[in-house]
Every structure is written in C-alpha cells, then in structure tokens.
Amino acid sequence: MPIMADGDRNARIDGNLRFQSMSIPGVIVKPLTTFRDSRGWLTELFRDDELPEGFDPTMGYISCTLPGVARGPHEHVHQTDLFVFLQGSYKLHLWENRPGLQDAEDILDVGEQNPCAVWVPPGVVHAYRNVGDSEAMVLNFPNQLYAGWGKSEQVDEIRHESDPNSRFKL
16 A cells, blocks of 8 residues: 655555555655565566656666665755665655755665555655665666766755764664
8 A cells, every 4th residue: 555645646546546644745655565476476666557647767776785884865856766675674764855844754664574665756855774684675766867868967966974964864
C-alpha cells in the first residue's frame, strides 16, 4: 500500500491503491511485494499506472553502499527521485526544506525487511545509511538526467554533508 503525505493530490489512486499520511507533503512510500516461485523471485519496482501524475523517470541507476556508510544529506531544486530499497538494511532520513512549509522529519527503516519504493520531491532533503552488516544496493529512477542532456549542465544538487552547521544530521 503506497504511503503519501496529505495535501499531495497529484498521485493517482487506482484500483486497490490507498495512501496513508506522512509528515512531508509529496513524499510517497509504496511497499513492494516479492513474488517467489521455483525459478527465483520477481518484484515490480514501479508501474506507469501507479506513478504520481507528471512524474516521468528519465534514467535509472544502481548504487552499492558499504556497511555504516551514508549517502547524503542533499536535496534537489527540480529533480524528483524514485528510490527502490529491496536489499540490505537502511535508515532513510527525509527533511522538509521547501519555503513556506512547516519543518518536518521522517525516518524510515527500508530494505530487505521493508522493501519499498520512495518518491522524494524537490526541496526535500534526503539521506540514507546502510545499517546492515554487508554492502547493499539501492536503485534510483529520477525524473531528471544527471548533469543534464549530454552531461553538459550543472548538477541539480544542494549538498549538506560538509556543512557543520546544517540541521540535517544523520
């Protein structure tokens, strides 16, 4: 069942999809189901008929994070990320940072014990840490090309990792 913040009515509600409230508007969490049989397993990562209205992934990548290592915190000005956590064990941190919206923070346990897809809209600071004992992978299907077409543009990121005064702490 997808989880979405109240106030974001851009996501489609089809069939048996139901949304639950979170503290950060526009963040959507969709638990994923793994189907197993004698050949192995299959998990649908996303479907066009379940994507938020106007969200069109433009690329995909996979990253491996070592135990104890964090990625982020950072945010995007224009880009929405669609992270998929299937393997490993992560703590995902999300902070509201958009002007005019109330400060909020969500911390989610995601990965093998809680496989899910998470949409993170622009202006929401995000970071995750591998809290497991082995390297783990995360998939991302953002709606913007990294560094733009032909990698010829400035990267759409505001990084907070090196700022000792940042309120975004893991």
